[in-house]
Amino acid sequence: MQGSTVDSQSQIAIAAEQSAAEHHGHPDYRMIGLYVFLVSDSMTFIGFFAALLIYRAIVPVWPPEGTPELELLIPIINTSILVASSFVMHRGQTALKNNDVKGLQTWFGITAAMGALFLAGQAYEYFHAEFGLTTNLFASCFYVLTGFHGLHVLTGVLLIFAVLWRSRQPGHYSSNSHFGVEAAEIYWHFVDVIWLVLFVLVYLIN
Amino acid sequence: MSTTIERNTSTVSEGHPEHPQRKWQDYFGFSTDHKVIGIQYLTTAFFFYFIGGALAEVMRTELSTPDPDLVQPEFYNQLLTMHGTIMLFLWIIPAGAAFANYLIPLMIGAEDMAFPRLNAVAFWMIPPGGILLMSSFFNGAPQAGWTSYPPLSLVSGKSGEEIWILSILILGTSSILGAINFVTTILLMRMPDMDIHSMPLFCWSMLATSGLILLGTPVLAAALILLSFDLIAGTAFFNPVGGGDPIVYQHMFWFYSHPAVYIMILPFFGAISEILPVHARKPIFGYRAIAYSSLAISFLGLIVWAHHMFSSGTPGWLRMFFMATTMIIAVPTGIKVFSWCATIWGGKLSLNSAFIFAVGFVASFLIGGLSGVMLAAVPFDIHVHDTYFIVAHFHYVLFGGSVFGLFAAVYHWFPKMSGRMVNETWGRIHFIMTFVGFNITFLPMHQLGLQGMNRRIALYDPQFQTLNTICTIGSYILALSTFPFIINIVWSLLKGEKATRNPWKALTLEWQTTSPPIIENFEEEPVLWAGPYDYGIDTESIDGDEDVEDMLAAITAEGS
Numbered sequence: 001m002q003g004s005t006v007d008s009q010s011q012i013a014i015a016a017e018q019s020a021a022e023h024h025g026h027p028d029y030r031m032i033g034l035y036v037f038l039v040s041d042s043m044t045f046i047g048f049f050a051a052l053l054i055y056r057a058i059v060p061v062w063p064p065e066g067t068p069e070l071e072l073l074i075p076i077i078n079t080s081i082l083v084a085s086s087f088v089m090h091r092g093q094t095a096l097k098n099n100d101v102k103g104l105q106t107w108f109g110i111t112a113a114m115g116a117l118f119l120a121g122q123a124y125e126y127f128h129a130e131f132g133l134t135t136n137l138f139a140s141c142f143y144v145l146t147g148f149h150g151l152h153v154l155t156g157v158l159l160i161f162a163v164l165w166r167s168r169q170p171g172h173y174s175s176n177s178h179f180g181v182e183a184a185e186i187y188w189h190f191v192d193v194i195w196l197v198l199f200v201l202v203y204l205i206n
Numbered sequence: 207m208s209t210t211i212e213r214n215t216s217t218v219s220e221g222h223p224e225h226p227q228r229k230w231q232d233y234f235g236f237s238t239d240h241k242v243i244g245i246q247y248l249t250t251a252f253f254f255y256f257i258g259g260a261l262a263e264v265m266r267t268e269l270s271t272p273d274p275d276l277v278q279p280e281f282y283n284q285l286l287t288m289h290g291t292i293m294l295f296l297w298i299i300p301a302g303a304a305f306a307n308y309l310i311p312l313m314i315g316a317e318d319m320a321f322p323r324l325n326a327v328a329f330w331m332i333p334p335g336g337i338l339l340m341s342s343f344f345n346g347a348p349q350a351g352w353t354s355y356p357p358l359s360l361v362s363g364k365s366g367e368e369i370w371i372l373s374i375l376i377l378g379t380s381s382i383l384g385a386i387n388f389v390t391t392i393l394l395m396r397m398p399d400m401d402i403h404s405m406p407l408f409c410w411s412m413l414a415t416s417g418l419i420l421l422g423t424p425v426l427a428a429a430l431i432l433l434s435f436d437l438i439a440g441t442a443f444f445n446p447v448g449g450g451d452p453i454v455y456q457h458m459f460w461f462y463s464h465p466a467v468y469i470m471i472l473p474f475f476g477a478i479s480e481i482l483p484v485h486a487r488k489p490i491f492g493y494r495a496i497a498y499s500s501l502a503i504s505f506l507g508l509i510v511w512a513h514h515m516f517s518s519g520t521p522g523w524l525r526m527f528f529m530a531t532t533m534i535i536a537v538p539t540g541i542k543v544f545s546w547c548a549t550i551w552g553g554k555l556s557l558n559s560a561f562i563f564a565v566g567f568v569a570s571f572l573i574g575g576l577s578g579v580m581l582a583a584v585p586f587d588i589h590v591h592d593t594y595f596i597v598a599h600f601h602y603v604l605f606g607g608s609v610f611g612l613f614a615a616v617y618h619w620f621p622k623m624s625g626r627m628v629n630e631t632w633g634r635i636h637f638i639m640t641f642v643g644f645n646i647t648f649l650p651m652h653q654l655g656l657q658g659m660n661r662r663i664a665l666y667d668p669q670f671q672t673l674n675t676i677c678t679i680g681s682y683i684l685a686l687s688t689f690p691f692i693i694n695i696v697w698s699l700l701k702g703e704k705a706t707r708n709p710w711k712a713l714t715l716e717w718q719t720t721s722p723p724i725i726e727n728f729e730e731e732p733v734l735w736a737g738p739y740d741y742g743i744d745t746e747s748i749d750g751d752e753d754v755e756d757m758l759a760a761i762t763a764e765g766s
Contacts, residue, residue: 029320029390036386040420047428047458051443054454064449133439137449140441144432 034183038190045194048148049201052141063138063206068130070142075203078121079195082153085114086192089160089185099175105167108160108181111188115157122150142202149198152191159184226725236330238322241723243329244308245623247300248616250332254296257340259685261289266647266681269674274664282664283349284366288339290352291370294470295377296336298608302473303328303384305615306412308623310388312716312723313406315397315732320390328383335376342369351662353459356444356452360436368437371430378423381469385416385423392416397715399734406714406738407496411476414500418465418472418507426462429455453518460511468507470604471571472500474611475542478564481618482546483739484712485561486553490739492545499538506535516584517591525584532582539575543568553742559633563614566641570606574599577652592662595655601648613640613691620695621709625721626702632694639687646680714738 056062089111095103125146131139163184166172173181232242233249265285268276277285307325311318319325342348348370350359359367392409396402433455435441442448444455475496483490490496512520512528520528546568555561577599581587590596613636620628650673655661659670666674708717715732716723 026317026320026395029394032390032394033321033324033386036389036420037382040382040386040424043421043424044428047425047461048432050425051428051432051454051458054457055451058451059449133435134441134448137442140435140443144435144441148431 028179030179031182031186034186038187042190042194045148045198048141048145049197052145052201055137055141059137064136067136067138070203070206071125071128072203074121074125075199078118079199081114081118081121082192082195085111085118086189088114089188093178093181093185096173096178096181097175101167101170101173104173104181105164108164108167108184112157112160112164115153115160115188119150119153119157122146122153138206145198145202149191149195152194156184156188156191159187228722228725236326238318238326239725240307240311240319240322240325241623241725241727243325244304244306246329247304247307247332250329250336251297251301251304254292254300254336256688258289258292258297259688261285261292263681263685265289266678268664269666270678272666272668272671272674277664279664280349283351283362283662284343284347286662287348287351287370288343291339291348291374292336293604294352294466295374296332296339298470298604298612299377299381299466300332301612302415302470302608303381305408305473305477305619306384306388306415309619309716310391310409310412311395312622312719312727313409313714314392314395314400315715315728315734316391316395317727319387320395321387324383325387328380328387331376331380331383335373335380338369338376339373342366342373345369353463354433355459356433356436356455357446359433360445364437368434371434371437375427375430378427381419382423385419388412388416389420397732397734403494403497404734404737406476407479407490407493407500408473408476410497411472411479411500414504415469415472417501417504418469421508422462422465422469425458426466429458429462432458453515456515456518457512460514461508464511464514465504465507467600467603468503470608471611472503474567474608474615475500477611477615477618478546478567479542480712480714481560481564481614482549483741484618484710485556485558485564486550486741488549488553488742489737490545491548491551492541493739495541496545499541502538503535506531506538510535513582513587516587529582529584533579536575536579543572543575558617558630559628559637560614560618562634562637563610563617566637567607567610567614570602570610570641570644574602574604574606577602590655592660593655594651594659594661597661598648598651598655601644601651605644605648610640610644613637616695618710619716620698621705622716622721622723624699624702625705626698627705627709628698628702629694632690632697636687636690636694639683639690643680643683643685643687647677647684648680650674650676650680713740 088107092104092107092111095101095107126143129142131142133140133143163173163180166180228239228242232239233245237243237246264277265282268274268282268285274282307319307329310316342365346363346366348354348359348366349362350367354367354370392405392413393402396405432441432443436443436445436450442450444450444452446452479490479496510528510532512524513532516525516528550565577595581590581596581599617628617633620626654670654673654677657670659666705721707719707721709721710717713736715734718732719728
């Protein structure tokens with residue numbers, strides 16, 4: 001008992017020394033927090049997807065009669081842009097790991113541009129669709145799901161802008177201090193994966 | 207931020223370590239100290255409890271006669287909607303978060319939560335959410351019940367309903383942010399010696415609760431966003447007129463709101479598992495059984511939601527599935543109840559306020575749990591659906607369970623939070639009045655429900671008047687029972703006997719620090735020298751040289 005107490009105290013002392021240099025006196029758990037948040041956020045989408053799938057299952061004709069064919073060209077281009085942007089963004093993080101802040105800025109800049117292009121494509125689709133929000137159940141699902149995802153893309157673009165803004169300050173990001181960069185990237189991949197599921201559910205399996 | 211400044215100025219004079227104390231202003235500001243945030247949660251929750259309680263008293267007064275003579279039926283609908291929403295989202299859930307915030311870092315020997323600022327943000331979403339909800343009274347409060355089923359919610363007052371949706375979205379976000387903190391803190395910030403099986407059971411129950419919050423709340427948000435579109439933009443997700451389906455709302459709503467029942471009860475399961483062993487001086491019976499049964503309840507809680515929808519055209523095979531899973535929940539819950547009984551069996555009981563509230567919790571919750579199993583049976587459920595039997599059932603679970611557990615927790619941790627002891631006599635009077643008032647109010651409702659009295663309606667058949675009068679008298683006793691509590695708390699805060707650091711001789715880590723704890727929680731790294739529930743081995747010596755009694759005496763001496 002006594003021996004183990006002494007042992008544990010020395011362990012604690014070592015741990016305390018190690019953590020003194022770290023965030024808030026304890027290791028930086030922000031990435032874990034982000035992952036937990038994304039699990040939660042994905043449940044919102046799962047809720048929407050479940051609603052869509054239930055409608056598909058219970059409405060006799062799906063999509064309801066009179067729904068015009070969805071134009072697939074722009075969504076396919078959009079999908080490729082978004083998937084490609086994930087790889088582009090990862091190059092930015094790799095550059096930072098080599099302490100190349102210029103590279104980070106370049107690749108993240110391109111990613112933001114690709115995100116903006118995606119949103120523009122989405123807006124084009126909205127303005128040229130032959131149905132409105134309240135046309136029928138499928139139309140409502142279409143706008144709410146793509147819209148809610150679009151908000152996430154917009155958030156992702158804003159996060160990238162925040163990273164770019166902060167990276168102007170020399171030394172803000174480096175190979176061993178890169179939470180903001182990593183968080184923006186993980187969020188972006190998350191939004192990307194959600195899009196793939198959404199693309200299949202909304203555009204492909206009608 | 208203020209924490210760091212004060213920490214730097216802390217001085218240590220020889221022999222008597224002096225620590226900066228919290229100022230009262232800290233409790234009204236954006237503090238990142240989990241203890242301040244815990245107190246903020248608790249007082250905010252109590253504030254809304256009194257409002258929600260007042261609404262309930264108006265409803266009970268109205269129901270003392272069969273005719274709607276005190277308030278208009280529309281206003282009665284608003285009252286019941288607001289009563290339910292306030293009690294669930296602004297009282298029980300924040301009160302659970304209050305204890306989680308206050309206790310988790312102390313119990314696991316940490317200095318604060320993993321994300322202190324996020325924690326403060328989570329709390330500060332509650333007052334705006336609550337005020338927004340209350341503001342709907344000026345503009346036609348929502349009338350569709352706390353469930354807000356469409357199409358009723360789509361046709362009973364647009365602005366009130368939309369305010370209700372927005373405030374639930376705010377409160378739900380707050381709840382999610384809190385849960386992110388709890389999970390990360392419990393899993394990653396335990397002191398080095400504490401493995402997951404030596405952490406207090408309250409932490410296990412908060413782990414289970416947080417899982418449900420993280421998985422359930424977003425689905426409710428999705429449902430409410432779709433409901434908003436129906437309400438404002440004229441879509442027809444849930445509106446049969448435009449081809450939508452209200453049942454989809456019910457599925458999404460209950461996917462959150464059934465787990466929400468466990469979000470409201472699990473924290474207090476945890477609190478009871480702390481309180482009973484301390485005041486019975488016995489080790490908890492079946493530590494792992496209680497810990498894992500919390501997780502089992504969480505998991506099962508996610509796959510039982512449609513038992514709220516047996517009369518919503520749910521197909522037979524689906525009813526069978528949900529009936530079976532619902533009944534299975536009685537197993538982990540029963541494990542807990544038996545473990546608590548076995549814990550106090552043959553113990554050296556001190557019948558103080560915390561303990562009697564805890565025993566009251568087990569007794570009342572048992573009744574609520576058993577009527578829950580009855581309701582799981584499809585034929586019985588269809589018979590009593592939307593009657594007062596349901597009202598009786600969930601008040602036995604939420605009042606007899608959660609609220610009794612909450613009061614037990616308040617009495618148990620009050621010395622730690624305030625540094626003062628409560629007056630036990632007034633605490634016992636509070637318990638007796640609460641217990642008697644509670645049973646007089648809700649026990650007759652079982653009978654009313656079986657006889658077919660509908661809930662959520664301001665007028666009823668005159669044959670039910672006698673029992674309703676009894677219920678109303680009971681509710682007045684309940685209302686009066688808050689006064690001994692308030693007097694006791696205020697008096698104890700001002701004039702109560704000073705508490706030592708460990709007045710209950712408890713073994714969990716929060717009792718190793720001063721009462722109230724210093725800003726950085728512990729003067730030095732806390733030491734785990736016993737498991738959380740190693741009571742009753744006082745006479746046995748450990749390693750032959752020092753026994754627990756001596757250690758406790760040493761700890762007590764240090765504190766006084």
